Amino acid sequence: MKLVSWNVNGLRACVKKGFLDYFNEVDADFFCVQETKLQEGQIELELEGYRQYWNYAEKKGYSGTAIFTKKEPLSVTYGLGEDEDSEPEGRIITLEYERYYVVTMYTPNAKRDLSRLPYRLEWEERAFNYLNTLNSKKPLIFCGDLNVAHQEIDIKNAKSNKGNSGFTDEERACMSKLLDSGFIDSFRYLYPDKAEHYTWWSYMNKVRERNIGWRIDYFITSEQLADTIKAAEIHSDILGSDHCPILLDIQL
Known part of the structure; x- marks a missing residue:
């Protein structure tokens, strides 16, 4: 079973930059998208053979997630298992199947000045509880832009970025806590020492060409x-966004 996750940083823009070429070529069973940045009715995707599930943010042109899947789920949940009004930014979708769950998430960014770090940490606690509740029922596959480089190996310039948004001690500790509670980072499970493999690069001049990046998609x-787990890949050659797609091949 093949799954792909990609923060497209605006799906309408990404479609104009080759999204569908990659989508058709990779032929995934699940294709999870973050930061769609659109509302219902603003795009029409003809994805033959796929069911489409969307979680739109209330704020226009902001956040949002989607899952395109060949496999019809038993149920679909939007939000962290609470009242949907408590998650207005469209950041999470859960598909339930007989033997597993598939969850995609776009974790809030703490912002450059860390002004949203308290909200981010509150989200992390709610997400931790939600994912562990699911995991107590049946195993899950969880993917998305989690907005954190977990270890120093996951970021090009660890020393100079320490304490910055996405690389604070608090955010990294949340990832450690989640993994210690019964989960694994599939890429690090297969490649514990593989360095300079990133999923996000700044749009600043030549940054991506020089591979000055962060691994924040999981x-x-x-x-x-x-x-x-058969394979965990980072498709850094695929353009169209400041993030690249990642792939998981798993035999369930």
């Missing part, structure tokens, strides 16, 4: 699925 699975 496929995380329940520990019990570890032996079923």
